[in-house]
Amino acid sequence: MARAWLFRSATTAQAADRRLFGWIVAATLPAALAGYFLESYAESVFRQPALVAAALIGVALLMWVADRRRTLVRKMETVGFADAALIGAAQAVAIIPGTSRAGITIAAGLFRNLTRESAARFSFLLATPIIGGATLLEGWQMLEQGLPPGTSARDFIVGLVVSGLVGYAAIAFLLRYLQMKTLKIFVAYRLALGAIILLIEFLRSAG
Numbered sequence: 001m002a003r004a005w006l007f008r009s010a011t012t013a014q015a016a017d018r019r020l021f022g023w024i025v026a027a028t029l030p031a032a033l034a035g036y037f038l039e040s041y042a043e044s045v046f047r048q049p050a051l052v053a054a055a056l057i058g059v060a061l062l063m064w065v066a067d068r069r070r071t072l073v074r075k076m077e078t079v080g081f082a083d084a085a086l087i088g089a090a091q092a093v094a095i096i097p098g099t100s101r102a103g104i105t106i107a108a109g110l111f112r113n114l115t116r117e118s119a120a121r122f123s124f125l126l127a128t129p130i131i132g133g134a135t136l137l138e139g140w141q142m143l144e145q146g147l148p149p150g151t152s153a154r155d156f157i158v159g160l161v162v163s164g165l166v167g168y169a170a171i172a173f174l175l176r177y178l179q180m181k182t183l184k185i186f187v188a189y190r191l192a193l194g195a196i197i198l199l200i201e202f203l204r205s206a207g
Contacts, residue, residue: 027088055098
């Protein structure tokens with residue numbers, strides 16, 4: 001009986017992992033399509049300071065509203081199609097500079113009643129295919145074009161490893177932080193930065 005219980009538990013865990021992997025793949029598609037079709041706009045039109053400031057402030061307000069919800073009780077294991085669709089669409093919007101991929105996808109998760117930690121965890125898992133694909137593409141381009149002058153393959157590998165370790169540490173810290181804290185500090189930071197950009201643009205146009 002104990003063996004049967006252990007086998008059933010392992011099978012259930014594997015099924016849950018496969019289901020979660022499927023939702024991550026599905027949620028990645030909108031961002032992949034947005035990146036493919038809108039990359040030229042992201043590098044030009046979307047980089048206007050006023051639009052960046054609007055994205056900073058707009059997403060900050062979304063995060064503030066989502067963070068105040070009192071129904072943030074769902075765990076990541078309960079993620080389904082509706083969650084993946086909304087969070088995936090939110091990630092696609094992050095092609096606009098200033099939006100913050102993590103910020104808008106975490107907010108989307110909170111609107112689906114995920115806990116702060118679960119929303120952040122799913123957001124970071126969702127970033128894996130995008131970041132991995134971008135890293136592979138950049139590596140391939142470097143192989144074709146060659147490394148920058150004065151840079152060795154060892155320097156490139158060391159930089160890649162260090163950035164990976166720092167990124168892992170930052171994610172681990174944020175997940176622990178969101179177990180006990182809210183998003184208020186991130187909301188305040190985005191509002192302040194957006195206001196500063198708008199002020200600079202106003203002074204520049206007035207001068």
